[in-house]
Amino acid sequence: MRATRRIAVVGASSNRARPSFTVFRYLVRQGFECIPINPNERDVLGVPAFPTLAAAVAETGRFDMVDVFRRSELCLPHAHEAVAAEARVLWLQLGVISWDAARVAHDGGLEVVMDRCTAIEWRRIVGR
Numbered sequence: 456m457r458a459t460r461r462i463a464v465v466g467a468s469s470n471r472a473r474p475s476f477t478v479f480r481y482l483v484r485q486g487f488e489c490i491p492i493n494p495n496e497r498d499v500l501g502v503p504a505f506p507t508l509a510a511a512v513a514e515t516g517r518f519d520m521v522d523v524f525r526r527s528e529l530c531l532p533h534a535h536e537a538v539a540a541e542a543r544v545l546w547l548q549l550g551v552i553s554w555d556a557a558r559v560a561h562d563g564g565l566e567v568v569m570d571r572c573t574a575i576e577w578r579r580i581v582g583r
Contacts, residue, residue: 456577459519459544460488463508465533466524467491467499474548474572475524481574485581490515508536520544522573523551530556538563548572 462482467489468475479499482489491499494506505511508521521537523530523546530547534556537545545560547553549572557567568576 456520456573456580461516461518462487462489462520462522462573463492463511463518463540463542464489464499464522464524465492465508467493467496467504468524469496469499473524478522478524478548478572478574482577485577490518508533508540512540518542520546520573522546522548523556524548525551527551527553531559534559534563537565544568546571546573549575 464479466475467479470476479489483500490511491502491504492508492511493504496504498504518540521542523533525533530551530553534545537560542565544566547569549570552570557569560567
């Protein structure tokens with residue numbers, strides 16, 4: 456995570472009650488450039504949302520990490536998108552486990568983190 460600057464947050468939500476909102480807000484406050492990927496959102500915290508990862512990459516450039524807040528059974532297409540987008544890391548959030556998505560990402564040259572929260576891990580890394 457120390458080498459990560461740009462994060463595509465798949466499933467980011469403007470709903471303050473959702474973990475994807477809380478984590479998105481925390482990562483932005485920590486200085487990460489986060490872009491929401493969600494076809495059902497216009498923006499999250501004023502950051503324009505994109506319907507797909509490919510659309511976000513086309514308009515804003517490559518991402519270091521693709522952080523996925525989706526149900527486990529919906530992750531495989533996001534792994535394919537992350538490989539196509541030439542991201543460095545596919546990160547499946549806490550409670551999200553998809554061995555098929557992990558295999559696709561790994562075979563595509565990405566690092567894979569599964570069933571971990573980016574906010575919790577960043578707090579651990581920086582000691583806050």
